[in-house]
Amino acid sequence: xxxxxxxxxxxxxxxxxxxxxxxxxxxxxxxxxxxxxxxxxxxxxxxxxxxxxxxxxxxxxxxxxxxxxxxxxxxxxxxxxxxxxxxxxxxxxxxxxxxxxxxxxxxxxxxxxxxxxxxxxxxxxxxxxxxxxxxxxxxxxxxxxxxxxxxxxxxxxxxxxxxxxxxxxxxxxxxxxxxxxxxxxxxxxxxxxxxxxxxxxxxxxxxxxxxxxxxxxxxxxxxxxxxxxxxxxxxxxxxxxxxxxxxxxxxxxxxxxxxxxxxxxxxxxxxxxxxxxxxxxxxxxx
Numbered sequence: 047x048x049x050x051x052x053x054x055x056x057x058x059x060x061x062x063x064x065x066x067x068x069x070x071x072x073x074x075x076x077x078x079x080x081x082x083x084x085x086x087x088x089x090x091x092x093x094x095x096x097x098x099x100x101x102x103x104x105x106x107x108x109x110x111x112x113x114x115x116x117x118x119x120x121x122x123x124x125x126x127x128x129x130x131x132x133x134x135x136x137x138x139x140x141x142x143x144x145x146x147x148x149x150x151x152x153x154x155x156x157x158x159x160x161x162x163x164x165x166x167x168x169x170x171x172x173x174x175x176x177x178x179x180x181x182x183x184x185x186x187x188x189x190x191x192x193x194x195x196x197x198x199x200x201x202x203x204x205x206x207x208x209x210x211x212x213x214x215x216x217x218x219x220x221x222x223x224x225x226x227x228x229x230x231x232x233x234x235x236x237x238x239x240x241x242x243x244x245x246x247x248x249x250x251x252x253x254x255x256x257x258x259x260x261x262x263x264x265x266x267x268x269x270x271x272x273x274x275x276x277x278x279x280x281x282x283x284x285x286x287x288x289x290x291x292x293x294x295x296x297x298x299x300x301x302x303x304x305x306x307x308x309x310x311x312x313x314x315x316x317x318x319x320x321x322x323x324x325x326x327x328x329x330x331x332x
Contacts, residue, residue, distance in 0.1 A: 047091045047125055055100040056142030060108070062101070062115045066092040069123055070151060073265035074218050077118050080257035091123060098134050105142040111322045112170065116149030123153040124191075127154060136161040145169035147319050149215065151176050151192045153201050162210055171322055172243075173205055176215040180232035181225040187269050188224070195236075202240035213315060215242045217298070218252035221280075222273060225250055225289040227298065234302045244318065250295045251288035257323050259283075264312040 056062055067076065069089050086092060094100075115121045121132045132148075136158055139146050145166050148155070155162075155173055165171040175198050179185050182194040193201075204274050205212050214237050219225045230250075237245055254262060266274040283285050289295065303310040309318065 047093055048086070049093050049095040051096050052094040052100060055094065055097045056104045056108070058115070060111055060113050061117060062113055062135070063117075063119050064094055064097045064115065064121060064135060065119050065123055065126075066094070068119050069125075070120055070189060071152075072189045073269075074188065074220060074252050074258065074262055076253055076255075078258040078261050079255045080245065081255065082118070083247050086329075089126060093125070093129065093131070093214040097131060097160075098138065101135055102138055102304070105138055105144060109168070110143045110145075110324065112145040112147055112320055114147045114319070116174065120150050120152060121148050122150045122152035122154040124154075127157075133158050133161065136165070140165050140168070143168060143324070145171065145322050147172040147174060149174040149176065151189060151198065153193045156201055156204060159204075159208060159210070163208060166210055168325055170211070172211045172213060172319060172323070173201075174215060175202055176217070177222075177233050177236065178216075178258075180229055180236065181224075182314055184224065188220070199236045199240060201237070202242060206241045212240065212242045213246060213319070214242050216244050216245050216247040219250040219289055219295070220252055221287060221289045222276065223270065225291050225295065227295065230295050230298055231302075234299065237308065238302070238306045242308060244315040245299070245303055246312050246315055247299055247310070248312060249288060250292040251286065253285055254281075254287055255285055
């Protein structure tokens with residue numbers, strides 16, 4: 047890891063990244079793509095050392111609303127356990143009466159359950175969890191340095207018990223690896239049992255472009271010999287890599303989510319994530 051000084055911390059839509067880069071090692075990660083202009087090794091995580099100071103200044107000026115993090119970098123990378131930038135950001139978000147949502151694959155989010163509950167009592171706190179495979183052994187290959195799917199499901203269940211709403215990202219689904227009916231149905235079973243509010247799925251497949259394509263193919267050679275050549279024959283250098291089972295699997299996804307009153311339209315889910323329900327009057331700190 048290394049430190050940097052940031053010029054700003056919140057986007058105009060209240061998106062936030064306290065870290066840049068990741069050590070989870072997910073073989074498909076789009077954030078490795080060169081289009082994002084990262085000027086350091088992906089695993090050499092950039093820590094924005096003045097981020098909390100910047101966040102406090104912005105929260106003082108802005109109207110309370112939802113603050114989101116995790117779109118580019120999982121906020122609960124292992125170094126967060128000691129640095130506690132996310133936890134301290136949550137304290138500020140709670141103090142200033144804002145809501146919060148994050149995308150993560152880590153059970154470290156449970157460390158901050160006390161703050162998530164406080165925020166949710168006043169406004170709204172939503173945890174978004176990525177699930178790609180129901181098979182923990184396969185999970186260890188696809189997402190090697192983060193807790194397995196079974197543990198993430200335990201996190202979803204605990205959050206549900208504590209009244210924290212959850213959303214699942216069902217992606218990416220990798221052709222010839224995890225694009226089976228059994229896998230999709232098993233993940234949907236987990237989501238139904240955990241009473242998630244919504245599942246975001248744009249289709250069964252993944253995206254590849256310069257930067258993440260090379261890393262993905264390197265891992266295919268390592269763990270799935272011969273599969274890279276199959277991808278190259280079928281997809282070339284395409285950005286979109288759809289599964290040949292997309293229609294059948296999406297039919298299953300839409301049918302089962304609808305039957306269980308789980309939101310399945312991404313636009314509807316994003317609208318929910320951005321809605322700011324101010325439950326009690328909160329005086330902003332000076």
